[in-house]
Amino acid sequence: MGIGTLIVFIAMVLVAAMAAAVLLNTSGMLAEKAEETSFDSTNRVSNRLMVVSSYGHVTDDVYNSAPKATQDIMPNESVDTVELTVKLSPGSGTVNLSEATLSWVGPETATTLVHGDEVAHAPGVEDEENAGTFGLQPDDGGTRGGGPSGDSNPHETFNTYALDADDHAVLGGQGQRIKIYLNAGLIEAQSRDAVTPPYSEPLSNGEEVRLKLTTPSGATTVYRLTVPSSLAGSEFVSL
Secondary structure, three states, X not given: OHHHHHHHHHHHHHHXXXXXXXXXXXXXXXXXXXXXXXXXXXXXXXXXXXXXXXXXXXXXXXXXXXXXXXXXXXXXXXXXXXXXXXXXXXXXXXXXXXXXXXXXXXXXXXXXEEEOOOOOOOOOOOOOOOOOHHHOOOOOOOOOOOOOOOOOOOOOEEEEXXXXXXXXXXXXXXXXXXXXXXXXXXXXXXXXXXXXXXXXXXXXXXXXXXEEEEOOOOOEEEEEEEOOOOOOOOXXXXX
16 A cells, blocks of 8 residues: 555656646746737837928929920929938837838828838939929830839839938937938829829828838838918928
8 A cells, every 4th residue: 555655646746747847838938928929019119200390392393394295294383292201219229111111091092102212302203303203204214204213113112311320221219310202293193103194193282191101010100291271482391
């Protein structure tokens, strides 16, 4: 009886040890999973961006005065390109805008944009001086509306350019600012250029666009652009 009791006791100890090992392993996995979930949740909340300012370029009469075809004429006093200045939210970690997406919900079109080039002008535009859609000049290579930067999909991309850093796509400190450039006229028309159908659909007086910028960690920033009721005599307007 003594040996039998000892055997039963040893068996119970072994079962208890195995159960404890399973419980410890499970608790460790749960703790690790909870830590990962907490980290992801924190990133989704904290790694956000703030919009410092937003401006719209008003269509220039210079480009409308000599259209390539009668259908090319865009309405004067309309916003053809948009410029946003963004920074990190308080407590946010590094954000790489080249891996971010930007949701655009406008009067005519709802779409999602991805990062294009690191240049100081909107996609599909020649340069910063020709800020509007009518800065487009088709080249001999057939990249219509691409401009020197070679933007082939200005209606599907946004460009970025840093104000005070070498990296034009990454925000790594609270003092840094990056400008985001959008070609509103081509995004709304879902067109690669303003010289072939469906041409361009710039934003008119009083129209609104809802933007949602999603960082690589999944944090979102929602911003609403509103075109002023009057654009007369303006080259740039605050949105």
